[in-house]
Amino acid sequence: AMESVRAGECPDLSDREKHKRICYIVPKKEADLSFIENKIKNMPNYFSDYDTTVNFINEEDFKANHKGMPHGGFVIRTGVTGESTKHRVEFNLKLDSNPEFTANVLLAYSRAVYRLAKEGQTGARTVLD
Known part of the structure:
Protein backbone atom coordinates (compact mmCIF):
# COMPACT_ATOMS: atom_id res chain seq x y z
CA ALA A 1 0.00 0.00 0.00
CA ASP A 96 11.26 5.31 21.71
CA SER A 97 8.53 5.96 24.30
CA ASN A 98 5.00 6.71 23.15
CA PRO A 99 3.74 7.57 26.68
CA GLU A 100 6.67 9.94 27.33
CA PHE A 101 6.20 11.69 23.98
CA THR A 102 2.43 12.01 24.47
CA ALA A 103 2.86 13.40 27.99
CA ASN A 104 5.35 16.00 26.77
CA VAL A 105 3.10 17.08 23.90
CA LEU A 106 0.19 17.53 26.32
CA LEU A 107 2.41 19.54 28.67
CA ALA A 108 3.53 21.78 25.81
CA TYR A 109 -0.10 22.37 24.79
CA SER A 110 -1.03 23.15 28.40
CA ARG A 111 1.78 25.68 28.73
CA ALA A 112 0.76 27.32 25.46
CA VAL A 113 -2.88 27.58 26.53
CA TYR A 114 -1.81 29.09 29.85
CA ARG A 115 0.34 31.73 28.10
CA LEU A 116 -2.45 32.57 25.65
CA ALA A 117 -4.94 32.92 28.51
CA LYS A 118 -2.56 35.24 30.39
CA GLU A 119 -2.49 37.41 27.26
CA GLY A 120 -6.29 37.47 27.25
CA GLN A 121 -6.54 35.43 24.07
CA THR A 122 -9.48 33.10 23.54
CA GLY A 123 -10.76 30.89 20.77
CA ALA A 124 -9.72 27.76 18.97
CA ARG A 125 -6.13 27.11 17.97
CA THR A 126 -4.38 24.48 15.89
CA VAL A 127 -1.18 22.67 16.82
CA LEU A 128 0.70 24.93 14.40
CA ASP A 129 -0.58 28.07 16.16
Whole structure:
Protein backbone atom coordinates (compact mmCIF):
# COMPACT_ATOMS: atom_id res chain seq x y z
CA ALA A 1 0.00 0.00 0.00
CA MET A 2 2.76 2.46 0.90
CA GLU A 3 4.67 1.85 -2.32
CA SER A 4 1.48 2.38 -4.32
CA VAL A 5 0.77 5.72 -2.64
CA ARG A 6 4.39 6.82 -2.93
CA ALA A 7 4.25 6.00 -6.65
CA GLY A 8 1.46 8.54 -7.05
CA GLU A 9 -1.44 6.13 -7.15
CA CYS A 10 -4.50 6.80 -5.01
CA PRO A 11 -5.76 3.34 -4.08
CA ASP A 12 -8.99 2.93 -2.14
CA LEU A 13 -7.60 1.19 0.95
CA SER A 14 -9.49 -0.48 3.76
CA ASP A 15 -8.52 0.23 7.37
CA ARG A 16 -6.85 -3.19 7.42
CA GLU A 17 -4.61 -2.18 4.52
CA LYS A 18 -3.65 1.13 6.14
CA HIS A 19 -2.60 0.03 9.59
CA LYS A 20 -0.84 -2.87 11.29
CA ARG A 21 -0.69 -3.58 15.00
CA ILE A 22 1.94 -5.69 16.77
CA CYS A 23 1.43 -6.87 20.35
CA TYR A 24 3.94 -8.42 22.73
CA ILE A 25 2.37 -10.43 25.54
CA VAL A 26 4.01 -12.02 28.58
CA PRO A 27 1.49 -14.72 29.49
CA LYS A 28 1.17 -16.56 32.77
CA LYS A 29 2.52 -20.10 32.62
CA GLU A 30 -0.94 -21.72 32.59
CA ALA A 31 -2.51 -19.19 30.20
CA ASP A 32 -4.53 -20.26 27.18
CA LEU A 33 -2.52 -18.59 24.40
CA SER A 34 -5.13 -19.20 21.71
CA PHE A 35 -7.81 -17.59 23.87
CA ILE A 36 -5.63 -14.54 24.56
CA GLU A 37 -4.70 -14.12 20.89
CA ASN A 38 -8.34 -14.45 19.82
CA LYS A 39 -9.53 -11.91 22.43
CA ILE A 40 -6.91 -9.39 21.31
CA LYS A 41 -7.43 -9.81 17.56
CA ASN A 42 -11.21 -9.53 17.93
CA MET A 43 -11.28 -6.55 20.31
CA PRO A 44 -13.80 -4.16 18.71
CA ASN A 45 -12.86 -0.56 17.96
CA TYR A 46 -9.16 -1.20 18.49
CA PHE A 47 -7.68 -4.39 17.01
CA SER A 48 -10.45 -6.13 15.08
CA ASP A 49 -10.32 -3.91 11.99
CA TYR A 50 -6.55 -4.22 11.54
CA ASP A 51 -3.94 -6.86 10.79
CA THR A 52 -2.76 -7.67 14.28
CA THR A 53 0.20 -9.87 15.15
CA VAL A 54 0.32 -11.25 18.68
CA ASN A 55 3.76 -12.32 19.90
CA PHE A 56 4.08 -14.28 23.13
CA ILE A 57 7.39 -13.60 24.85
CA ASN A 58 8.96 -14.33 28.22
CA GLU A 59 9.62 -11.83 31.00
CA GLU A 60 13.34 -11.59 30.22
CA ASP A 61 12.69 -10.70 26.56
CA PHE A 62 10.13 -8.13 27.65
CA LYS A 63 12.51 -6.46 30.11
CA ALA A 64 15.41 -6.50 27.63
CA ASN A 65 13.60 -5.43 24.46
CA HIS A 66 10.09 -4.07 25.04
CA LYS A 67 9.90 -1.84 28.12
CA GLY A 68 10.29 1.42 26.20
CA MET A 69 6.81 1.27 24.66
CA PRO A 70 7.94 2.49 21.23
CA HIS A 71 5.52 3.60 18.57
CA GLY A 72 5.87 4.61 14.97
CA GLY A 73 4.40 4.81 11.56
CA PHE A 74 3.82 6.85 8.45
CA VAL A 75 1.07 9.21 7.38
CA ILE A 76 1.01 9.85 3.64
CA ARG A 77 -1.37 12.32 2.03
CA THR A 78 -1.60 12.75 -1.71
CA GLY A 79 -3.57 15.20 -3.78
CA VAL A 80 -3.93 16.93 -7.10
CA THR A 81 -4.09 20.64 -7.87
CA GLY A 82 -5.13 22.08 -11.17
CA GLU A 83 -5.78 19.48 -13.83
CA SER A 84 -3.05 17.00 -13.03
CA THR A 85 -0.32 18.39 -10.76
CA LYS A 86 0.31 15.71 -8.14
CA HIS A 87 1.55 16.34 -4.59
CA ARG A 88 2.54 14.12 -1.70
CA VAL A 89 3.20 14.95 1.95
CA GLU A 90 4.70 12.25 4.13
CA PHE A 91 5.10 12.26 7.90
CA ASN A 92 7.25 9.65 9.62
CA LEU A 93 7.04 9.04 13.36
CA LYS A 94 9.48 6.91 15.38
CA LEU A 95 9.18 7.16 19.15
CA ASP A 96 11.26 5.31 21.71
CA SER A 97 8.53 5.96 24.30
CA ASN A 98 5.00 6.71 23.15
CA PRO A 99 3.74 7.57 26.68
CA GLU A 100 6.67 9.94 27.33
CA PHE A 101 6.20 11.69 23.98
CA THR A 102 2.43 12.01 24.47
CA ALA A 103 2.86 13.40 27.99
CA ASN A 104 5.35 16.00 26.77
CA VAL A 105 3.10 17.08 23.90
CA LEU A 106 0.19 17.53 26.32
CA LEU A 107 2.41 19.54 28.67
CA ALA A 108 3.53 21.78 25.81
CA TYR A 109 -0.10 22.37 24.79
CA SER A 110 -1.03 23.15 28.40
CA ARG A 111 1.78 25.68 28.73
CA ALA A 112 0.76 27.32 25.46
CA VAL A 113 -2.88 27.58 26.53
CA TYR A 114 -1.81 29.09 29.85
CA ARG A 115 0.34 31.73 28.10
CA LEU A 116 -2.45 32.57 25.65
CA ALA A 117 -4.94 32.92 28.51
CA LYS A 118 -2.56 35.24 30.39
CA GLU A 119 -2.49 37.41 27.26
CA GLY A 120 -6.29 37.47 27.25
CA GLN A 121 -6.54 35.43 24.07
CA THR A 122 -9.48 33.10 23.54
CA GLY A 123 -10.76 30.89 20.77
CA ALA A 124 -9.72 27.76 18.97
CA ARG A 125 -6.13 27.11 17.97
CA THR A 126 -4.38 24.48 15.89
CA VAL A 127 -1.18 22.67 16.82
CA LEU A 128 0.70 24.93 14.40
CA ASP A 129 -0.58 28.07 16.16
